[in-house]
Amino acid sequence: MIGDATLYRNIGQLLTMNPLAQNQKDAFAMIPRAFLIVDQGRVASIGSAHEEPSRWTGPVVDCGGCLISPGLVDAHTHLLYSGHRADEVAMRAKGKTYLEILNAGGGILSTVQKTRQASDEELTYLLQQRLACALQHGSTTVEVKTGYDLTVSGEYRMLQLLRSVQNTAPTRLVSTCLAAHAVPEEYRGQSAEYLAWLAQELLPKIGDLADFVDIFCEPGVFSVEESRSYLTAAQALGFKVKLHVDELADGHGAQLAAWLGAVSADHCAMTGQAGISAMAQAGTTAVLLPGTAGYLHHGGMPPARSMIEANLSVAIGSDGNPGSSPTEALSMLMPWAASWLNLLPEEVWAGVTIMGARALALDDRGALVPGKLADFVIWDTDDYCYPCYHYGVNLVKEVYVGGQRAM
Numbered sequence: 001m002i003g004d005a006t007l008y009r010n011i012g013q014l015l016t017m018n019p020l021a022q023n024q025k026d027a028f029a030m031i032p033r034a035f036l037i038v039d040q041g042r043v044a045s046i047g048s049a050h051e052e053p054s055r056w057t058g059p060v061v062d063c064g065g066c067l068i069s070p071g072l073v074d075a076h077t078h079l080l081y082s083g084h085r086a087d088e089v090a091m092r093a094k095g096k097t098y099l100e101i102l103n104a105g106g107g108i109l110s111t112v113q114k115t116r117q118a119s120d121e122e123l124t125y126l127l128q129q130r131l132a133c134a135l136q137h138g139s140t141t142v143e144v145k146t147g148y149d150l151t152v153s154g155e156y157r158m159l160q161l162l163r164s165v166q167n168t169a170p171t172r173l174v175s176t177c178l179a180a181h182a183v184p185e186e187y188r189g190q191s192a193e194y195l196a197w198l199a200q201e202l203l204p205k206i207g208d209l210a211d212f213v214d215i216f217c218e219p220g221v222f223s224v225e226e227s228r229s230y231l232t233a234a235q236a237l238g239f240k241v242k243l244h245v246d247e248l249a250d251g252h253g254a255q256l257a258a259w260l261g262a263v264s265a266d267h268c269a270m271t272g273q274a275g276i277s278a279m280a281q282a283g284t285t286a287v288l289l290p291g292t293a294g295y296l297h298h299g300g301m302p303p304a305r306s307m308i309e310a311n312l313s314v315a316i317g318s319d320g321n322p323g324s325s326p327t328e329a330l331s332m333l334m335p336w337a338a339s340w341l342n343l344l345p346e347e348v349w350a351g352v353t354i355m356g357a358r359a360l361a362l363d364d365r366g367a368l369v370p371g372k373l374a375d376f377v378i379w380d381t382d383d384y385c386y387p388c389y390h391y392g393v394n395l396v397k398e399v400y401v402g403g404q405r406a407m
């Protein structure tokens with residue numbers, strides 16, 4: 001018998017997932033009518049109800065026949081910012097594109113203005129609120145990028161804020177330096193000079209404040225060659241890298257991600273077959289953000305099916321940010337991931353759990369098998385297909401982080 005372990009019984013379906021999966025096709029695993037034992041924050045044991053320990057004297061939670069899944073791992077957000085951009089709804093309706101708004105000083109740059117002016121206290125409060133919202137919708141790990149200051153000292157401040165929230169937030173937080181999110185007004189027309197400044201003054205100072213370094217590699221923002229030299233400098237300092245690529249056009253960013261051996265290439269809405277093959281060879285995980293592609297409605301949806309056929313690991317993220325995907329709730333996007341990307345419910349679940357963890361180079365979560373973190377969600381359904389079907393409503397009943405009830 002195990003110390004102070006808790007038995008979760010009467011689970012309708014337990015999504016354990018398969019942490020050893022090579023790819024999406026074999027990543028899904030489920031036990032119908034199951035039990036789960038949690039000890040000291042980790043999964044101690046799982047199995048079918050008929051194998052359940054018969055003389056259990058420790059605490060018991062009756063799960064009422066509900067679905068239990070691993071806590072969702074949202075591998076791509078930009079939730080550290082001040083202000084909002086509700087005015088852009090009308091601009092887009094009148095035909096302005098995302099890059100036109102950005103290049104006119106709006107978009108990311110308008111959020112930069114508001115974020116630079118915000119105090120540490122305000123930004124901390126806003127991020128904590130957003131992470132609490134993410135948790136209520138089932139996300140137990142959330143990656144958060146900087147990128148709304150775009151100065152050396154300000155981006156450093158954002159990384160420090162992420163670290164301080166990391167120590168207090170109910171979710172587990174992964175921190176990414178995205179100082180290369182856009183070219184700030186002060187460097188208009190001088191993208192290479194801006195990156196050189198960051199590489200010289202910011203990257204060497206970050207230390208362990210960031211888990212990853214990222215860049216918005218996109219025609220019209222940072223070119224493939226600029227991105228290559230910036231991220232090579234980050235790698236030389238020991239950082240793992242990820243990239244925003246091919247969001248609005250196929251700029252061959254996926255090939256660069258593969259060439260760099262990036263942990264993930266994100267967006268990939270317009271990535272072509274050559275990019276997919278390169279990523280497959282390099283073992284780069286694709287992080288697809290259907291909410292953004294749908295919200296901006298620019299006509300491109302990531303080629304998820306071709307990626308899965310090519311044996312890529314495919315994560316699904318929210319991209320939560322004030323411009324292209326204003327949400328904290330990855331679970332709300334699951335029906336759209338299924339519908340718009342033509343994914344099976346099994347593939348969507350892999351994308352928001354085990355593959356999300358893979359996109360963050362974390363192998364201790366995203367699955368509920370012995371030894372993994374006991375981060376899990378009890379859903380208000382007994383059918384794992386249901387959260388990929390019923391949209392716009394929060395179906396999360398309870399959330400546990402490290403075996404502790406967090407919601």
Ligand code: NIG
Pocket residue numbers: 078107108111216244247292319321322323324325
């Ligand atoms: O991933 N593409 C760049 N960055 C974000 C959008 C950020 C914003 O619009 O504020 C994205 O979509």
Ligand code: FE
Pocket residue numbers: 076077078244319
């Ligand atoms: Fe993004």
